[in-house]
Each structure stands twice: as structure tokens, then as C-alpha cells.
Amino acid sequence: MLKFTIKKKLEGKLGRVGTLKTSHGIIETPAFVTVGTKATVKALTPEQVKDLGSQVVLANTYHLYLQPGDEILKKAGGLNKFMNWNGPTMTDSGGFQVFSLGAAFGDNVSKIASGESTKVRCRAENGGTNSSCALAKIDEDGVIFRSHIDGSEHRFTPEKSIQIQHNIGADMIFAFDECTSPTAGYKYQKEAMNRTHRWAKRSLDEHKKLNKEKKWVSGAHKNEIALFGIVQGGRFEDLRRESAKVISEMDFDGFGIGGSFSKEDMYTAVGWVNEILPEEKPRHLLGIGEPSDLFGGIENGVDLFDCVAPTRMARNGTIYTLDGKINILNAKFKEDFEPIEKECGCYTCQNYTKAYLSHLFRAKEMQAGTLATIHNLYFINKLVADIRQSILDENFEEFKEKFLSKYYRKADSQ
Amino acid sequence: MLKFTIKKKLEGKLGRVGTLKTSHGIIETPAFVTVGTKATVKALTPEQVKDLGSQVVLANTYHLYLQPGDEILKKAGGLNKFMNWNGPTMTDSGGFQVFSLGAAFGDNVSKIASGESTKVRCRAENGGTNSSCALAKIDEDGVIFRSHIDGSEHRFTPEKSIQIQHNIGADMIFAFDECTSPTAGYKYQKEAMNRTHRWAKRSLDEHKKLNKEKKWVSGAHKNEIALFGIVQGGRFEDLRRESAKVISEMDFDGFGIGGSFSKEDMYTAVGWVNEILPEEKPRHLLGIGEPSDLFGGIENGVDLFDCVAPTRMARNGTIYTLDGKINILNAKFKEDFEPIEKECGCYTCQNYTKAYLSHLFRAKEMQAGTLATIHNLYFINKLVADIRQSILDENFEEFKEKFLSKYYRKADSQ
Numbered sequence: 152m153l154k155f156t157i158k159k160k161l162e163g164k165l166g167r168v169g170t171l172k173t174s175h176g177i178i179e180t181p182a183f184v185t186v187g188t189k190a191t192v193k194a195l196t197p198e199q200v201k202d203l204g205s206q207v208v209l210a211n212t213y214h215l216y217l218q219p220g221d222e223i224l225k226k227a228g229g230l231n232k233f234m235n236w237n238g239p240t241m242t243d244s245g246g247f248q249v250f251s252l253g254a255a256f257g258d259n260v261s262k263i264a265s266g267e268s269t270k271v272r273c274r275a276e277n278g279g280t281n282s283s284c285a286l287a288k289i290d291e292d293g294v295i296f297r298s299h300i301d302g303s304e305h306r307f308t309p310e311k312s313i314q315i316q317h318n319i320g321a322d323m324i325f326a327f328d329e330c331t332s333p334t335a336g337y338k339y340q341k342e343a344m345n346r347t348h349r350w351a352k353r354s355l356d357e358h359k360k361l362n363k364e365k366k367w368v369s370g371a372h373k374n375e376i377a378l379f380g381i382v383q384g385g386r387f388e389d390l391r392r393e394s395a396k397v398i399s400e401m402d403f404d405g406f407g408i409g410g411s412f413s414k415e416d417m418y419t420a421v422g423w424v425n426e427i428l429p430e431e432k433p434r435h436l437l438g439i440g441e442p443s444d445l446f447g448g449i450e451n452g453v454d455l456f457d458c459v460a461p462t463r464m465a466r467n468g469t470i471y472t473l474d475g476k477i478n479i480l481n482a483k484f485k486e487d488f489e490p491i492e493k494e495c496g497c498y499t500c501q502n503y504t505k506a507y508l509s510h511l512f513r514a515k516e517m518q519a520g521t522l523a524t525i526h527n528l529y530f531i532n533k534l535v536a537d538i539r540q541s542i543l544d545e546n547f548e549e550f551k552e553k554f555l556s557k558y559y560r561k562a563d564s565q
Numbered sequence: 566m567l568k569f570t571i572k573k574k575l576e577g578k579l580g581r582v583g584t585l586k587t588s589h590g591i592i593e594t595p596a597f598v599t600v601g602t603k604a605t606v607k608a609l610t611p612e613q614v615k616d617l618g619s620q621v622v623l624a625n626t627y628h629l630y631l632q633p634g635d636e637i638l639k640k641a642g643g644l645n646k647f648m649n650w651n652g653p654t655m656t657d658s659g660g661f662q663v664f665s666l667g668a669a670f671g672d673n674v675s676k677i678a679s680g681e682s683t684k685v686r687c688r689a690e691n692g693g694t695n696s697s698c699a700l701a702k703i704d705e706d707g708v709i710f711r712s713h714i715d716g717s718e719h720r721f722t723p724e725k726s727i728q729i730q731h732n733i734g735a736d737m738i739f740a741f742d743e744c745t746s747p748t749a750g751y752k753y754q755k756e757a758m759n760r761t762h763r764w765a766k767r768s769l770d771e772h773k774k775l776n777k778e779k780k781w782v783s784g785a786h787k788n789e790i791a792l793f794g795i796v797q798g799g800r801f802e803d804l805r806r807e808s809a810k811v812i813s814e815m816d817f818d819g820f821g822i823g824g825s826f827s828k829e830d831m832y833t834a835v836g837w838v839n840e841i842l843p844e845e846k847p848r849h850l851l852g853i854g855e856p857s858d859l860f861g862g863i864e865n866g867v868d869l870f871d872c873v874a875p876t877r878m879a880r881n882g883t884i885y886t887l888d889g890k891i892n893i894l895n896a897k898f899k900e901d902f903e904p905i906e907k908e909c910g911c912y913t914c915q916n917y918t919k920a921y922l923s924h925l926f927r928a929k930e931m932q933a934g935t936l937a938t939i940h941n942l943y944f945i946n947k948l949v950a951d952i953r954q955s956i957l958d959e960n961f962e963e964f965k966e967k968f969l970s971k972y973y974r975k976a977d978s979q
Contacts, residue, residue: 190924194931196912219899219924227902227920235916485633488641498610502649506641510604510633517608517931 153323153377153404155180155433155454161542165425165452168542171433173239173322174375175231178206180433181449183440183535184241184457185528189214190224190234193462194520195528197236203497203525204532207239209457212315213248217298217305221318229320240321241457244312244354244381247330247409247438249287249296289329291346309353317361317376325407325437326354328381333411340385347383348397354378355401377404379435382424386416395427405433408453418447425452442471442534442558446551449538461531465523468512471530475558479523484509497529498522567737567791567818569594569847569868575956579839579866582956585847587653587736588789589645592620594847595863597854597949598655598871599942603628604638604648607876608934609942611650617911617939618946621653623871626729627662631712631719635732643734654735655871658726658768658795661744661823661852663701663710703743705760723767731775731790739821739851740768742795747825754799761797762811768792769815791818793849796838800830809841819847822867832861839866856885856948856972860965863952875945879937882926885944889972893937898923911943912936 154172161167171178185192185205192200192208200208210230215221227233230240288295293308312327328347331340358378380403384390398406406428408421421436428434433454436444440458448456461471468479472492477484479491490500491508499508499522511519534554541550568586575581585592599606599619606614606622614622624644629635641647644654702709707722726741742761745754772792794817798804812820820842822835835850842848847868850858854872862870875885882893886906891898893905904914905922913922913936925933948968955964 189928189930190921191928191930191932196932196935218928219920223900223920223924226900227918233918233921235921486637486640504641504647506633506637507604507647507649510637514603514605514632516603516605517934518605518610520931521610 152375153433155405155431157430159543161450161547162545164450165422166450166542166547167430167452167454168539169433169454171239171454173207173377175237175239175322176206178239178455179536179539180454181445181535181539182206182455183445183531184209184435184455185532186211186457186459186462187234187236188459189218190230192524192528194466194517194524197234199498199521199525200236200528201238203529204536205238205528206532207241207455208234208236209241209243210234210319210321211248212242212245212312212319215242215319216245216315217300221315224320225318231320239323241323241435242316242319242321242325243437244316244325244327245307246312246325246328246381249294249307250289250330291349293327309350310357313354313357313361313378317358320376322375323377323379323405324358326351326358326378326380326403328383328407328409330410331383331385333386333413335385337385337387337390340383340387340390344383344385344390344394347381348394351380351398351401351403355380355403379403379405379407379433381407381409381437382428383410384420385410386413386420388420388423391420391423392427395424399428403432405435407435407437409437417444418451421448421451421453428452440531442531443555445531445535445538446555449535449542450547450551456535461527462524465527466520468519468523470508470523471527473554473557474560479505479508479512491526495526495529496533497526499526499529566789567847569819569845571844573957575864575961576959578864579836580864580956580961581844581866581868582953583847583868585653585868587621587791589651589653589736590620592653592869593950593953594868595859595949595953596620596869597859597945598623598849598869599946600625600871600873600876601648601650602873603632604644606938606942608880608931608938611648613912613935613939614650614942615652617943618950619652619942620946621655621869622648622650623655623657624648624733624735625662626656626659626726626733629656629733630659630729631714635729638734639732645734653737655737655849656730656733656735656739657851658730658739658741659721660726660739660742660795663708663721664703664744705763707741723764724771727768727771727775727792731772734790736789737791737793737819738772740765740772740792740794740817742797742821742823744824745797745799747800747827749799749825751799751801751804754797754801754804758797758799758804758808761795762808765794765812765815765817769794769817793817793819793821793847795821795823795851796842797824798834799824800827800834802834802837805834805837806841809838813842817846819849821849821851823851828858831858832865835862835867836865842866854945856945857969859945859949859952860969863949863956864961864965870949875941876938879941880934882933882937884922884937885941887968887971888974893919893922893926905940909940909943910947911940913940913943 157167157169159168169180171180184207187208188211190210224233295306309327316324327350329343331343380398382394382398384394408424435455436448436453440456470477484505487505492500541547571581571583573582583594585594598621601622602625604624638647709720723741730738741764743757745757794812796808796812798808822838849869850862850867854870884891884893898919901919906914955961
């Protein structure tokens with residue numbers, strides 16, 4: 152089972168440095184969790200993922216349930232064995248995908264707003280109004296949704312999500328929650344939060360039942376799966392505090408901070424929550440991972456982050472540097488025979504020039520995504536490791552100021 | 566400069582085992598040359614290419630000239646440095662691509678037939694008659710062609726091809742030749758062959774001039790580039806023998822056997838040529854590399870092969886096994902938790918199941934191409950290494966019989 156140890160606290164703030172022991176090794180926290188949606192970190196072998204400093208991989212329950220199916224992963228001996236990753240693993244609950252549909256259906260997210268809870272929602276997949284229609288229907292028991300692959304109808308309940316996650320067999324899994332829209336009003340946020348709390352209890356009950364029955368014994372985990380509860384409550388302080396209190400009183404092994412707040416409110420809201428969550432258990436801020444978010448999250452007590460941004464941006468040619476992001480397709484890089492960053496220790500910067508990356512992206516070669524992904528993940532992992540070290544060295548504020556002022560100096564960076 | 570040493574000959578046949586020393590290391594021959602068209606072996610890092618047993622990489626002059634441009638490669642310090650491959654390298658002359666257009670424009674190849682030599686040829690890119698038009702015009706001086714990227718017009722001459730190849734700076738380069746259609750008649754084949762001989766002389770003169778001037782000194786090669794002449798002559802014995810004689814009398818460092826014969830005639834034609842080519846220089850059979858071709862080529866005196874088939878098929882999910890090729894998208898592999906081949910030593914077979922590969926291909930994940938490419942290249946490299954060993958062990962015929970009877974046993978293999 153999970154063992155979380157705090158090594159050092161950030162003076163006057165909620166931040167802490169720790170270690171999180173899992174059945175597949177130790178994670179030094181705070182840590183960035185690398186996203187491997189479909190049981191593969193896009194464009195990389197597990198060895199490359201490990202070499203660039205990733206400690207833990209998160210796969211998506213929604214995607215793996217639909218393809219290849221969680222029974223396949225169970226038969227394969229679980230996520231680690233299936234994908235050949237021998238480090239710590241997580242799965243999300245599938246909630247974010249089935250509710251927001253944002254991750255599954257592209258950028259034109261149409262999140263659930265107040266009062267819509269029991270209505271069938273319909274949106275066009277490609278931003279138009281005449282294309283095929285995706286449906287999601289929420290009730291007290293769970294949610295009915297359509298597959299983004301073949302349009303088939305499926306139902307997730309808290310019990311079903313936990314069963315699927317036990318089949319996938321990651322080290323750490325999440326309770327099934329409702330992820331609301333940032334624009335949802337107080338009344339709906341409260342209603343959704345209360346439903347999330349009831350679903351948290353049902354998730355926990357199902358998890359304990361499955362652990363007790365040792366139903367899933369084909370992998371290395373046996374009954375060592377840890378369950379994280381998720382705090383919701385949107386941008387409202389009283390709801391966030393209430394949710395933190397209710398969820399922390401349940402017997403979870405760790406906590407996720409889910410849902411939606413605007414970027415500006417986020418750190419404040421994370422602080423409200425982490426003031427209440429028990430100090431001795433790990434906390435995961437779901438779906439967040441831009442450089443500024445990492446500082447804000449860590450100083451407000453977050454131990455784990457996951458985000459598709461570094462890998463997704465990499466595949467589009469957007470690359471992190473200490474001076475902000477660059478687009479490698481910019482014409483000036485065609486004859487730039489320097490690495491992305493001379494001082495960077497990543498495989499890409501050690502061996503390739505911007506001119507070569509520029510060529511690979513223009514030629515649409517697969518190695519373009521691989522090399523850019525390696526750099527971006529290395530960059531984010533190293534940033535989190537450096538923040539961790541700055542807390543140990545008691546110079547967090549100086550490091551933060553120095554990094555952010557350089558990173559956000561240019562107008563084109565963010 | 567190149568140093569070719571014969572270690573052992575195949576009793577009663579033209580085959581031989583040797584070593585080919587280049588400025589970037591030694592190639593044990595016979596060897597399969599891995600294709601890295603655009604200065605990248607698709608889906609693999611150079612370390613992966615090396616680990617799976619590839620000894621030498623061939624890039625395409627036509628592609629690199631158009632994108633990113635050979636001047637970029639020259640400024641980068643040459644092909645090896647640009648792509649981070651520290652082993653031996655080759656480039657083709659660009660002839661095949663500009664003439665046949667097959668490689669550049671897809672499967673619907675419309676090769677140059679008899680009598681068409683000075684006519685402007687026009688073909689539809691996608692097999693239809695109303696799509697955009699690709700042009701190639703041949704005269705004594707060279708060939709005018711259109712870029713498959715932007716339709717712009719370009720001219721290759723023997724001198725230009727050699728200049729481009731010196732800019733790219735591979736260890737071994739090829740004379741500019743005319744690659745004819747397998748259906749071309751005797752008259753046209755003879756005409757094209759004679760033109761190829763005149764172009765061979767011009768290629769050699771330009772090569773010697775550039776080597777003498779040491780024009781290209783930015784890479785590790787300096788003037789150590791080796792030039793291979795190309796034998797043509799189609800399916801006609803007298804032309805093949807004449808071409809072998811004429812080309813072998815020129816001061817080339819090695820020889821390519823180019824052009825076109827039907828599959829059945831190929832080994833016979835290769836034998837005609839290699840009976841005449843000087844024994845002490847290496848021979849490369851251009852664009853050939855199916856398992857049966859490897860046996861037939863090697864026993865008829867071929868030292869080097871290149872072929873896109875193993876990598877291209879891999880990316881489409883067609884995978885070599887000792888029992889013939891399989892299509893990993895076949896439904897039966899969805900729950901097949903064994904590796905492609907239990908006894909295979911490749912990274913893919915050591916770490917992944919067919920069920921996982923099946924999932925990656927269905928989910929269109931980039932690692933699908935990577936893992937399948939690793940297996941297919943390992944398979945071909947190992948096959949050539951095994952054939953080499955069988956010659957050293959004096960059991961070539963038994964090995965050939967055993968391998969081919971198993972590989973081609975099933976109807977679905979080839």
C-alpha cells in the first residue's frame with residue numbers, strides 16, 4: 152500500500168517535499184505525472200520516459216475502457232505489464248472525459264451548466280451544428296455517454312469506474328466524480344458537489360469490496376491498489392472547504408483536487424482545500440501542469456500534477472525553453488544549428504539541432520514528435536525537481552522569482 | 566577511403582562474406598542497408614537503429630535536396646552529424662525518384678517506356694486523370710522534374726547529383742543513372758543504358774573534381790567519399806553484360822545494380838552482372854530486400870541491399886515472422902498475449918505482446934510504428950547475419966532451404 156513521508160515543509164506556506172512509496176517504486180514529491188492516455192506515452196518507449204526523468208505514468212480509464220477494453224488489460228496482467236512500464240502508475244476515474252467531453256471531443260468543450268443535470272445534452276463534434284451528436288446523461292446513479300470511437304452507448308457509475316480501474320490495475324486510482332464547468336453557478340456546483348460526495352462513498356465501498364475479495368490477482372498489485380478521493384466545489388470557497396472536509400473524512404489513501412476554477416483563482420482555491428485535507432496523505436491537482444501552475448500548486452500544498460500540455464504541445468512543435476515557449480516551425484530555426492537549449496541535459500538537446508527538429512517537423516517525420524516530447528517532458532520534470540530542491544535548500548521564493556521572470560519575460564510566452 | 570575484404574566465398578557460386586571499412590566504421594557483408602529517406606529512419610532514434618542491428622543507413626538525395634535542402638546538410642556538417650547517426654552512410658543518386666516517380670508519388674507508377682525519352686510525361690498523382698500533374702523531361706544533359714512537395718521545377722544532371730551528394734556527405738554515394746521501366750523494350754533499354762554510361766563518366770569526373778578540390782570539408786569525411794557506379798540494362802542479358810563491362814572499367818569504388826527486372830529474372834540477371842564486376846569491390850543491389858531476394862542476391866554475389874519494405878510494411882502493421890508475414894490488425898491478435906515471436910531477440914518481442922501491438926495499431930498510436938519497425942528491421946538484419954554465418958559455416962544451402970520452406974509455407978506469406 153501507499154506510504155507518504157514528508158521530508159521538509161515550505162516555511163510559512165502549505166508546500167512540502169516528500170516521498171510516496173508505491174508497489175512499483177518511490178516517487179519523489181512534488182512530482183509531475185506523465186500522461187500515457189492509452190497505455191502509451193505518445194511517441195516514446197517506456198525507457199525513453201524513464202530516461203527523461205518521469206517517475207509515474209497516468210493512463211485514462213475512459214480511453215482504455217473503450218479501447219482495447221479493461222478486460223484486455225486485466226488478462227494482460229495489468230497496466231504495467233501491458234505497456235512495459237515498471238514504475239508507479241495511476242488511472243483517472245473517467246469522470247472528466249465523460250462529463251466535459253473536452254478531452255475526448257476536441258477543444259470546443261461544452262461543459263455541463265447549472266440545471267442541465269438530467270437533460271440529454273447534444274453538441275456537434277467539430278464545432279458545427281450539423282455533424283454527429285455526442286450525448287451524455289447524468290443521474291444519481293451515474294452517467295450515460297457515447298463512445299467517441301463508434302458512437303456506442305455506455306454507462307459509468309462509481310462502482311463501474313472502480314471495477315474498470317481495478318481491472319486496469321494501476322497503483323493509484325481515483326473515485327468517480329462529476330467535473331463541472333467553470334461557468335456553472337453556485338446552485339449547480341453545490342448539487343454536483345454533493346453528488347460527487349455520494350459517489351465518493353460508493354467508489355470507496357466498491358474499492359474496499361474489490362480489495363477484500365482480491366478479485367484482481369493477475370498482476371503484481373494484488374490488493375495493493377490505493378484510492379484517491381476527489382474534492383470538487385468549483386470556484387466557491389464555502390463549497391471547496393465543505394468538499395475538502397467531507398472527502399477528507401472518508402478513508403481515502405490520497406486526494407485529488409478536481410474540476411474547474413479560472414486560472415487566477417486556482418492557487419487560492421487549492422490553498423482552501425489543502426488547509427483542510429490531512430497533511431499526511433498525498434494530494435494530486437488534476438489536469439494542471441503549466442510552469443506557473445507548478446509553482447502555485449506546490450506552494451499551496453500539491454504533491455502531484457498531471458497534464459497533457461507538455462506532450463501535446465511537443466507534437467505540434469511548441470517547445471519549452473527557460474525563455475518561454477518557442478514554435479520550432481518558425482522559419483528562423485531552419486538554419487539554427489544550435490540545440491533547443493545549450494545547457495539542457497535532455498537526449499534531444501544533447502544530440503540534435505533546432506535545424507534538424509525544424510526539418511523533421513516540416514517533413515512530418517515521426518521522430519519530430521519523439522524528440523520534442525522528450526525535451527518538453529524533461530523540461531517539466533526538471534522544473535519540478537528544481538522546485539523540490541529549492542524547498543530543500545530553503546530558497547524557493549528566489550528560485551520562483553528567477554524562473555518565472557525569465558520564462559514569462561517575452562510577450563510570446565503564454 | 567573504402568576498404569573491402571573478402572573473408573570467405575560461397576562454394577560454386579558468386580556469393581561471398583566480407584567486411585567493408587568506411588570512415589564511419591566497418592560493415593560486415595552481406596548487409597542490409599536501412600533506409601532513412603529524409604535523414605531519419607522513420608519512427609526510430611539512431612540508438613534504436615543501432616541496437617536492432619543496422620550497420621549502415623541510406624538517405625535519399627531527391628528528398629533531402631527538396632527538404633531541407635542539401636546546403637542545410639552541408640552547413641550542419643553533413644548527414645551523420647545532422648541526423649546523429651555515427652555509423653556508415655550512403656545516399657542514392659536521386660535517379661530512381663526523379664525518373665520512376667514511383668517512390669515519390671505513390672503506387673500508381675507510370676515509368677518511362679520506350680520512345681518516351683524526350684517527351685514531357687504527365688500523370689495524375691492519385692490514379693485519376695483530373696488531379697494535379699507531375700512532369701519529368703529527360704534529355705542528354707539530365708532530367709527536369711517537379712517537386713512532389715510544392716510542384717516547383719528542378720533539374721538534375723550527373724554533376725548536380727554528385728554536388729548534392731557531396732553536400733550531404735555520406736560515406737558512399739551513387740552515380741546518376743536512368744532507372745527504366747521493367748516493361749521498356751530493347752531499343753529503349755539500350756538507349757537508356759548508353760546514356761547511363763555517359764552519365765556514369767560525368768558523375769565520376771565531377772566526383773573526382775570535388776574530392777580533389779576538397780570543396781566539402783566541414784564534416785568528418787573530407788575527401789573520403791566513395792562513389793559507386795550503377796549497372797543498368799533491364800532484363801536483357803547482352804545489355805546487362807555490356808553495362809557491367811563498361812561500368813567496371815571505370816574507376817568506381819563499388820557498384821550498384823540498378824533498375825528493373827521482373828522478380829523471376831532478377832537473380833539470373835544479378836548473376837550475369839556479378840560474373841563480370843571486379844571481385845574486389847563491393848556490390849549493392851538497389852531497392853531490393855524481401856527475404857527470398859536476400860538469398861537469391863547473396864548467392865549471386867551481392868554484398869549490400871536496401872529496401873523500404875521492412876519499415877514501410879511495419880508502419881502498416883505487416884510484420885515478419887519465421888512463418889511468413891502477419892497482419893497485426895487481424896482480430897485474432899487482440900487477445901494474443903504472446904510476443905510476435907517467442908525466440909526473437911528484438912526489443913519489441915522481449916517486452917511486448919501481440920495484444921499490445923494490436924491495441925497500439927488500432928488506437929493509431931505512434932509507438933505502433935516504432936515497435937513494429939524495430940521488429941521488422943531486426944528480423945531482416947538477423948536474417949542477413951544468419952545467411953552470412955551460414956556461408957562461413959558452409960551450410961548455406963541447408964539454411965536457405967530450411968528458412969524459405971518455413972517462411973513461404975503458408976499461402977498468406979507473399
